[in-house]
Structures are given as structure tokens and as C-alpha cells.
Amino acid sequence: MAARQNRERPVQVSTMNDADFYVPDLCRVRAVFMLVVTSELLVLVLSIVQAQNHWIDWNYFGLLSLFVQWTVLTSAALICLLRRWLSRLTIPRATTVIVAIVLLDVLAFSLFADSVLHPRPGVVAWQGVAKKLLLALLITLMVLRYFYLQFQWQQQRESEMQARLTALQxxxxxxxxxxxxxxxxxxxxxxxxxxxxxxxxxxxxxxxxxxxxxxxxxxxxxxxxxxxxxxxxxxxxxxxxxxxxxxxxxxxxxxxxxxxxxxxxxxxxxxxxxxxxxxxxxxxxxxxxxxxxxxxxxxxxxxxxxxxxxxxxxxxxxxxxxxxxxxxxxxxxxxxxxxxxxxxxxxxxxxxxxxxxxxxxxxx
Structure with a gap:
């Protein structure tokens, strides 16, 4: 009888829920707001460093803000749309895909910005584009590392909460x-x-x-x-x-x-x-x-x-x-x-x- 019950018991396939994905849901207003504010603070720091005769280079700040917000918002939208699919991947593969999305997004907007601001047919400032890609890579990896540590901390807190519930029960x-x-x-x-x-x-x-x-x-x-x-x-x-x-x-x-x-x-x-x-x-x-x-x-x-x-x-x-x-x-x-x-x-x-x-x- 027990063997029959074991045979009839449905097999459960373990799949990762998108709620257990280490990258937060970028479709939420709060997450998008935090990304926008954080990126603007980074732009402000770079504009202060870029300025030579003043505290801040406002022209550089405006152009860089426009470029950064384009890339941040479009990258967040793409990751949001692909979140359910990304949650089914392993963490290294999901990280690689997210980094690739951000870099491709930065590359596309870099080429577009160069064509608009420096309209020289057939000439692309590849050195400037490479710098943007390198900076985007470093920032993306740091942000993803922060998300992963937050996710690990949340998992630990939930485990402790479950242990408290078990003790209470x-x-x-x-x-x-x-x-x-x-x-x-x-x-x-x-x-x-x-x-x-x-x-x-x-x-x-x-x-x-x-x-x-x-x-x-x-x-x-x-x-x-x-x-x-x-x-x-x-x-x-x-x-x-x-x-x-x-x-x-x-x-x-x-x-x-x-x-x-x-x-x-x-x-x-x-x-x-x-x-x-x-x-x-x-x-x-x-x-x-x-x-x-x-x-x-x-x-x-x-x-x-x-x-x-x-x-x-x-x-x-x-x-x-x-x-x-x-x-x-x-x-x-x-x-x-x-x-x-x-x-x-x-x-x-x-x-x-x-x-x-x-x-x-x-x-x-």
C-alpha cells in the first residue's frame, strides 16, 4: 500500500521562483527611483571631477545625465521584461546576460550620441566608447554584487525568522x-x-x-x-x-x-x-x-x-x-x-x- 502511494505521488520539480531572484524587481516604482537617484549622484560626482575652473561642469552634467538616464531606464526595462526568464538561469549565467544587456545598451547609446554630438561620417571615437563600456561594466558588476549581498542577507533573515517560528511552535x-x-x-x-x-x-x-x-x-x-x-x-x-x-x-x-x-x-x-x-x-x-x-x-x-x-x-x-x-x-x-x-x-x-x-x- 505504501509503495503504491509512493508511486502515485506526483514528482515535484524544483524551479526557482522569480521572487527568489537576487536582482530586485525593476518594474517597481521604488526600484526605478533608487536607480535614477543613484545614477544622478554618480553623474554629479563625475561632473565635479571633470570641472576645471568651477565646482561643477554643468554642460557635462546635463549631457552625461541624459546619456546615463537613457541607458539606466532602458536597461532596467529590458531586465524587467526578461526577469522571469532570468530567474530560471543560474546566478553566473543570469549575471552574464544582465551585464551583456547593459553593455549592448551603452554601446548603442554611445554610437547614437557620437553621431548626434559629433556628426563626422565614418568616424567613431572608439576610445571614448571603450571608456564608457569599461565604466559601465565596473558599475554594473558593483551594483549586481550589492544586489546579491542584499539577497543573501534577506535569505539569512528569513531563515532566522523561520527558526524563531519553529521555536515558537x-x-x-x-x-x-x-x-x-x-x-x-x-x-x-x-x-x-x-x-x-x-x-x-x-x-x-x-x-x-x-x-x-x-x-x-x-x-x-x-x-x-x-x-x-x-x-x-x-x-x-x-x-x-x-x-x-x-x-x-x-x-x-x-x-x-x-x-x-x-x-x-x-x-x-x-x-x-x-x-x-x-x-x-x-x-x-x-x-x-x-x-x-x-x-x-x-x-x-x-x-x-x-x-x-x-x-x-x-x-x-x-x-x-x-x-x-x-x-x-x-x-x-x-x-x-x-x-x-x-x-x-x-x-x-x-x-x-x-x-x-x-x-x-x-x-x-
């Missing part, structure tokens, strides 16, 4: 599993339906802890996971646990990394409710203000002598690192104490989760 405490199984065992004889529901909730929790492919999920899925977790804890803590849900409508598709709220809710139970003989209230709130979505988890302030704060700090640090890696500066995590209430607040940029688990494209 492994945080479901063994004592939680032990207590849950005892609770389910005690319910089997008196209330089998609730025991069955608890088993389903527990299976969903562990299924989420094993799912590492999704980088972003809808907020509704994360809230459902929190409800399942709290349903199990409610069976154990009974009247000691009070829940206060205040979730604004229209936030179901808000993008959020998986296992972001659930560890915060778990910390609220473990540090704020469980040590207190009378228990307390856990409040989960979600609302939108402008282009930001705020998520809050509140619980009674933990007792000073209650241990486990290192695990709490680790969870907060991991969540903050993942938020920053996926959303950048707009994502913020804060925690505070006020009037014996401990509050953790998340601020996320307003954007919908895509269907493939990848981060939505940021608007430029």
Missing part, C-alpha cells in the same frame, strides 16, 4: 498537553460530546504547531485557534477563567503571522490566571484605526513570585522579530502594566492576507 507546554488529556479523560464518561470537541480543538492546536509553510494567515484563522485553545483551558479552569471578546467587524482577512496571538493568550492563562486562586478575565480586543489594526491581550498582572518570565520574554521577542521581518517598521509590539492589568498590544499595517501564504506586495 514548539512552545506548547507539555503540562498543557498533560492537563488537557486529563480533562478530556474525565469528560469521556460524563460528557462525551464535550470530550470529543476538546479532542478536535487539541488536534487543531497541534496541527497549527506543525504547519510551517504559511508566513501570513487571515486574522480569523488565528482567532479561531485562540478560541479552541481557550475552550480547552475553560474546561480545566471552569469559573476561574472569564473571557471578554471585543473583535471589530471587517477584520477577518487581516494578514497576521501564524501563532502570533495564541502564544500571547497562552501566556495570559499561564502567568495571569492559573496562579490566582480566584482566576480572572482574559480580554482579547481587535480594532482598526486608519491604516493600522490593533490587537490587544489583557490579563491580571502576574504575581511577582511567579516564575516563567523568561519564556514570556522569549515569546514576545520572537513575535516582535517576525512582525518586523514581515511588515517592517509599521508593525509594533508593546507590553505594559497598569492598575494590576498586564496588556500586550500589537499594531499591524492594514492589509489582506494572500491565498498563498506569502506576504502581500507592499505598495510603492
Amino acid at each position: 514548539a512552545r506548547i507546554h507539555p503540562h498543557f498537553l498533560f492537563n488537557s488529556m486529563n480533562t478530556i479523560a474525565s469528560l469521556i464518561s460524563v460528557n462525551p460530546e464535550r470530550a470529543e470537541d476538546a479532542v478536535l480543538d487539541l488536534s487543531e492546536l497541534f496541527r497549527a504547531s506543525l504547519r510551517t509553510g504559511d508566513r501570513l494567515i487571515p486574522l480569523s484563522a488565528e482567532l479561531d485557534l485562540c478560541r479552541r485553545y481557550l475552550a480547552i483551558e475553560k474546561l480545566r479552569l471552569e469559573d476561574r477563567l472569564t473571557l471578554d471578546w471585543q473583535v471589530e467587524d471587517g477584520l477577518d482577512q487581516q494578514a497576521i503571522p501564524p501563532l502570533t496571538l495564541q502564544p500571547l493568550v497562552e501566556n495570559a492563562i499561564y502567568h495571569g490566571i492559573q496562579p490566582r486562586p480566584n482566576g480572572g478575565t482574559v480580554k482579547i480586543e481587535a480594532y482598526r484605526r486608519g491604516q493600522s489594526v490593533y490587537l490587544m491581550v489583557q490579563n491580571p498582572r502576574p504575581a511577582p513570585d511567579h516564575g516563567g518570565h523568561d519564556g514570556n520574554r522569549m515569546a514576545l521577542a520572537n513575535i516582535q522579530s517576525r512582525l518586523h521581518a514581515l511588515f517592517g517598521e509599521p508593525a509594533v509590539l508593546k507590553h505594559s502594566h497598569q492598575n494590576d492589568i498586564y496588556t500586550v498590544t500589537l499594531r499591524l499595517p492594514w492589509q489582506k492576507a494572500s491565498g498563498n501564504g506569502k506576504p502581500p506586495a507592499r505598495s510603492e
Whole structure:
């Protein structure tokens, strides 16, 4: 049977996605803007070096700016059009093709500029053209090297983020599993339906802890996971646990990394409710203000002598690192104490989760 399943399993062919290509998408406004600004700064430096009697040779600056912007924009457009094909090549071959595109572009515009500025039939200033080609080669190689280092850094950051997610997913405490199984065992004889529901909730929790492919999920899925977790804890803590849900409508598709709220809710139970003989209230709130979505988890302030704060700090640090890696500066995590209430607040940029688990494209 297993052999048959192996035979019927489709073979997956590993191909490089254009999103994994080390050259950024030059079709985006931000990328083109950075190329234009960087090339203009280079032209400015060359114009200052070229000037002899003044700080800058404005005639040289104007002509060189026109030439450089022609070559930069046309080369960027060609690389943009060929990006999907280039992403299927090896890095050395893709680099060679990009360098060839830029050099051919520079050669074409050099010959055109010479024919316009120095219209001498049959005479081409090959020495000047060779200098332009050499300079274009050096600059292109430096830019591609910068892109490659940035790509490597991004890959390393994503690997670290995945490691943090794996560590966070492994945080479901063994004592939680032990207590849950005892609770389910005690319910089997008196209330089998609730025991069955608890088993389903527990299976969903562990299924989420094993799912590492999704980088972003809808907020509704994360809230459902929190409800399942709290349903199990409610069976154990009974009247000691009070829940206060205040979730604004229209936030179901808000993008959020998986296992972001659930560890915060778990910390609220473990540090704020469980040590207190009378228990307390856990409040989960979600609302939108402008282009930001705020998520809050509140619980009674933990007792000073209650241990486990290192695990709490680790969870907060991991969540903050993942938020920053996926959303950048707009994502913020804060925690505070006020009037014996401990509050953790998340601020996320307003954007919908895509269907493939990848981060939505940021608007430029």
C-alpha cells in the first residue's frame, strides 16, 4: 500500500521562483527611483571631477545625465521584461546576460550620441566608447554584487525568522498537553460530546504547531485557534477563567503571522490566571484605526513570585522579530502594566492576507 502511494505521488520539480531572484524587481516604482537617484549622484560626482575652473561642469552634467538616464531606464526595462526568464538561469549565467544587456545598451547609446554630438561620417571615437563600456561594466558588476549581498542577507533573515517560528511552535507546554488529556479523560464518561470537541480543538492546536509553510494567515484563522485553545483551558479552569471578546467587524482577512496571538493568550492563562486562586478575565480586543489594526491581550498582572518570565520574554521577542521581518517598521509590539492589568498590544499595517501564504506586495 505504501509503495503504491509512493508511486502515485506526483514528482515535484524544483524551479526557482522569480521572487527568489537576487536582482530586485525593476518594474517597481521604488526600484526605478533608487536607480535614477543613484545614477544622478554618480553623474554629479563625475561632473565635479571633470570641472576645471568651477565646482561643477554643468554642460557635462546635463549631457552625461541624459546619456546615463537613457541607458539606466532602458536597461532596467529590458531586465524587467526578461526577469522571469532570468530567474530560471543560474546566478553566473543570469549575471552574464544582465551585464551583456547593459553593455549592448551603452554601446548603442554611445554610437547614437557620437553621431548626434559629433556628426563626422565614418568616424567613431572608439576610445571614448571603450571608456564608457569599461565604466559601465565596473558599475554594473558593483551594483549586481550589492544586489546579491542584499539577497543573501534577506535569505539569512528569513531563515532566522523561520527558526524563531519553529521555536515558537514548539512552545506548547507539555503540562498543557498533560492537563488537557486529563480533562478530556474525565469528560469521556460524563460528557462525551464535550470530550470529543476538546479532542478536535487539541488536534487543531497541534496541527497549527506543525504547519510551517504559511508566513501570513487571515486574522480569523488565528482567532479561531485562540478560541479552541481557550475552550480547552475553560474546561480545566471552569469559573476561574472569564473571557471578554471585543473583535471589530471587517477584520477577518487581516494578514497576521501564524501563532502570533495564541502564544500571547497562552501566556495570559499561564502567568495571569492559573496562579490566582480566584482566576480572572482574559480580554482579547481587535480594532482598526486608519491604516493600522490593533490587537490587544489583557490579563491580571502576574504575581511577582511567579516564575516563567523568561519564556514570556522569549515569546514576545520572537513575535516582535517576525512582525518586523514581515511588515517592517509599521508593525509594533508593546507590553505594559497598569492598575494590576498586564496588556500586550500589537499594531499591524492594514492589509489582506494572500491565498498563498506569502506576504502581500507592499505598495510603492
